[in-house]
Amino acid sequence: MIEVSNLCKTFGTKTAVDNLSFEVKKGEVLGFLGPNGAGKSTTMRMVTGYFPPTSGSISICGIDILTQPEAAKAKIGYLPESAPLYDDMTVRGFLEFAAGIRGLEKRAKDDAVEQAIETCFLNKVAHQAIDTLSKGYRHRTCLAQSLLHDPEVLILDEPTDGLDPNQKHEVRQLIKRLGETKAILFSTHILEEVDAACSRAVIVDQGKIVANGTPQSLRDEYKMDSLHDIFRKVTTADTAA
Amino acid sequence: MKQTLNHTKAIYKRELGSYFNQLTAYIAIFIFLIFVMIMTFAVAQFMRVGDASLQYTFFYWHPLVYVLLVPIVGMRMWSDEHRSNTIELLGTFPISTWSAILGKYLAAATVWLAALALTFPIWITTNYLGDPDNVVIFSGYLGSFLTCLSFLAITSLVSSFSKDQVVTLVISSFLCFLLFLLGFDQVARWIQTMAGEGLSEVFTATGVWDHFRSLNVGNFRLQDFVWFATVISASLVGTNFILTSKRS
Ligand SMILES: Nc1ncnc2c1ncn2[C@@H]1O[C@H](COP(=O)(O)OP(=O)(O)OP(=O)(O)O)[C@@H](O)[C@H]1O
Ligand SMILES: [Mg+2]
Numbered sequence: 001m002i003e004v005s006n007l008c009k010t011f012g013t014k015t016a017v018d019n020l021s022f023e024v025k026k027g028e029v030l031g032f033l034g035p036n037g038a039g040k041s042t043t044m045r046m047v048t049g050y051f052p053p054t055s056g057s058i059s060i061c062g063i064d065i066l067t068q069p070e071a072a073k074a075k076i077g078y079l080p081e082s083a084p085l086y087d088d089m090t091v092r093g094f095l096e097f098a099a100g101i102r103g104l105e106k107r108a109k110d111d112a113v114e115q116a117i118e119t120c121f122l123n124k125v126a127h128q129a130i131d132t133l134s135k136g137y138r139h140r141t142c143l144a145q146s147l148l149h150d151p152e153v154l155i156l157d158e159p160t161d162g163l164d165p166n167q168k169h170e171v172r173q174l175i176k177r178l179g180e181t182k183a184i185l186f187s188t189h190i191l192e193e194v195d196a197a198c199s200r201a202v203i204v205d206q207g208k209i210v211a212n213g214t215p216q217s218l219r220d221e222y223k224m225d226s227l228h229d230i231f232r233k234v235t236t237a238d239t240a241a
Numbered sequence: 242m243k244q245t246l247n248h249t250k251a252i253y254k255r256e257l258g259s260y261f262n263q264l265t266a267y268i269a270i271f272i273f274l275i276f277v278m279i280m281t282f283a284v285a286q287f288m289r290v291g292d293a294s295l296q297y298t299f300f301y302w303h304p305l306v307y308v309l310l311v312p313i314v315g316m317r318m319w320s321d322e323h324r325s326n327t328i329e330l331l332g333t334f335p336i337s338t339w340s341a342i343l344g345k346y347l348a349a350a351t352v353w354l355a356a357l358a359l360t361f362p363i364w365i366t367t368n369y370l371g372d373p374d375n376v377v378i379f380s381g382y383l384g385s386f387l388t389c390l391s392f393l394a395i396t397s398l399v400s401s402f403s404k405d406q407v408v409t410l411v412i413s414s415f416l417c418f419l420l421f422l423l424g425f426d427q428v429a430r431w432i433q434t435m436a437g438e439g440l441s442e443v444f445t446a447t448g449v450w451d452h453f454r455s456l457n458v459g460n461f462r463l464q465d466f467v468w469f470a471t472v473i474s475a476s477l478v479g480t481n482f483i484l485t486s487k488r489s
Binding site: 084 | 259
């Protein structure tokens with residue numbers, strides 16, 4: 001459902017993403033790991049059609065995002081890294097706006113908003129102004145936005161960032177559940193989440209894939225028990241360079 | 242096509258709501274009305290002069306007021322999207338950049354349409370006191386609104402560059418002021434004595450004043466509409482270009 005091949009992105013002279021290829025099929029949850037600045041968010045911004053790639057191709061459900069951006073974007077639900085929101089709206093107002101943009105109307109729109117509020121536990125704050133929300137609630141509101149249109153492809157940039165332990169657990173369960181019927185690509189710095197939610201993991205470092213496989217196959221390959229050790233082995237630490 | 246329209250409508254509704262949520266619209270409309278009333282009744286002495294078509298007493302001041310107030314309303318148009326990064330949401334929604342540009346532009350334009358509409362007591366007063374040519378008054382309103390729309394389009398372009406609203410405000414105001422000065426009566430005369438007839442005519446045709454003024458007195462000249470259409474569409478096309486190239 002997500003097919004990425006030979007993706008490159010350079011900013012000026014700096015290469016952020018270097019010849020990346022991977023695939024996420026329906027029913028798969030791909031964990032996207034890597035140190036800070038590895039190029040995870042940049043890759044996701046390209047896959048969602050926000051950044052045009054320097055070179056390479058991306059197709060979403062068989063639709064090329066470069067030639068048919070609107071059709072491809074309609075298939076995607078996206079949670080950006082910074083969980084951006086319109087501060088002057090209420091949670092419900094914002095979700096209604098996003099649902100409207102997604103082409104939902106009347107009953108379908110109300111149902112979708114209700115469902116998203118339910119799924120992300122936003123009942124308590126549904127009528128609150130967004131600029132008065134706590135960080136975790138902001139994050140959940142933006143996550144809710146990505147689920148409204150029941151997309152076939154979900155791209156979540158650090159979906160559990162800033163959430164309390166209960167909510168982290170809920171979101172992992174949610175990702176796992178949704179992953180049965182969708183293709184999900186999500187990035188994280190919490191390696192426990194790989195075991196908890198992912199069917200496969202990719203580790204990127206300096207824009208390149210350095211490891212790719214199911215959590216078990218990674219353990220077998222590197223003959224290590226802990227994903228932390230594997231992560232440390234395959235990526236270059238800033239402190240070393 | 243129908244989809245594009247729906248997207249534009251969704252953006253438009255959100256923007257308009259936020260203008261009225263954040264009080265920006267009320268404040269701008271309020272200041273505009275106060276300022277125009279003061280100018281019309283106190284400074285230009287509308288009652289004493291008996292300027293029935295409102296040319297000198299009422300419309301005369303509009304461009305100068307717009308120079309500051311239009312950028313104040315428009316400065317958050319794209320600057321705020323850049324600052325809060327909501328531009329990343331807009332950029333990944335299944336909509337074209339044009340829907341967003343037009344939706345935002347039309348919402349800000351609606352605020353100004355409301356402001357102009359609220360000056361209706363002046364129009365009623367002139368009709369009550371005398372027998373004005375209402376076609377000329379309409380043409381005056383049209384000139385005023387088109388001037389406002391031009392400044393708004395320039396603000397849209399400037400705001401697409403910067404995530405700092407204050408920078409947007411200062412630069413757009415400056416550009417609008419330049420456009421205002423270029424053809425303004427005194428300045429035009431000054432340029433004429435300094436640089437001669439030819440250059441003066443070029444400047445006058447480039448500035449907004451001549452075009453605004455000609456509609457004010459009820460002249461429907463093709464060149465004026467061409468000027469307004471050019472400034473507005475060029476600025477909006479520029480906005481689209483900047484937003485697109487900012488992403489890469
Ligand atoms: N708009 C931009 N202009 C210039 N350089 C950029 C831009 N966006 C990202 N970069 C650079 O690209 C590299 C990859 O950044 P990216 O945000 O993708 O990292 P990341 O893997 O998401 O890191 P983190 O774990 O900290 O979120 C970084 O070195 C960053 O400085
Ligand atoms: Mg990131």
